[in-house]
Amino acid sequence: MNHKREGYLTWDEYFMGVAMLSGMRSKDPNSQVGACIVSDDNKILSMGYNGFPKGCSDDEFPWAREGEPLDTKYLYVTHSELNAILNYRGGSLEGAKMYVTLFPCNECAKAIIQAGIKTLVYDCDKYASTPSVLASKRMLDSAGVRYYQYKRTGREISLTV
Ligand SMILES: O=c1ccn([C@H]2C[C@H](O)[C@@H](COP(=O)(O)O)O2)c(=O)[nH]1
Numbered sequence: 001m002n003h004k005r006e007g008y009l010t011w012d013e014y015f016m017g018v019a020m021l022s023g024m025r026s027k028d029p030n031s032q033v034g035a036c037i038v039s040d041d042n043k044i045l046s047m048g049y050n051g052f053p054k055g056c057s058d059d060e061f062p063w064a065r066e067g068e069p070l071d072t073k074y075l076y077v078t079h080s081e082l083n084a085i086l087n088y089r090g091g092s093l094e095g096a097k098m099y100v101t102l103f104p105c106n107e108c109a110k111a112i113i114q115a116g117i118k119t120l121v122y123d124c125d126k127y128a129s130t131p132s133v134l135a136s137k138r139m140l141d142s143a144g145v146r147y148y149q150y151k152r153t154g155r156e157i158s159l160t161v
């Protein structure tokens with residue numbers, strides 16, 4: 001037998017799969033977001049998911065979506081994209097690609113642009129009509145960051161240990 005195996009993962013399936021797996025570490029009860037940063041020659045550089053900063057307990061800080069601002073998660077949670085950028089210890093991310101399971105908000109778009117990431121592949125865009133995502137797309141367009149939606153293949157990947 002001298003021909004290669006068929007049905008192997010595409011690069012997009014592989015890296016979005018890693019982003020999804022990373023999101024599964026999130027303690028957010030409503031939206032688990034994962035990100036995976038990849039070099040232009042398809043090496044994984046970093047990963048992240050949404051969660052509270054180091055030293056801020058998942059059991060003490062609030063996960064609520066509604067209520068007094070100080071009693072909701074929004075003022076405390078670090079977004080997956082920012083965590084993936086901050087988790088990178090190797091130097092520059094200039095020219096890298098980011099795979100993320102949720103379209104980045106405006107704050108993450110700023111970090112993505114300033115980090116030099118040039119391509120964004122996203123899965124869900126459930127907040128597309130919000131000012132945050134509209135501003136995000138405006139900045140990404142202006143900065144020349146290319147983005148496209150991941151094309152779901154329907155492949156099921158199971159993990160058994
Ligand atoms: O760019 C983004 C936007 C949001 N997140 C995180 C922040 C929160 O933990 C959830 C959003 O919670 P909702 O209950 O859906 O409002 O997603 C992120 O990581 N990156």
Ligand SMILES: [Zn+2]
Nearest residue numbers: 079104105108
């Ligand atoms: Zn964000």
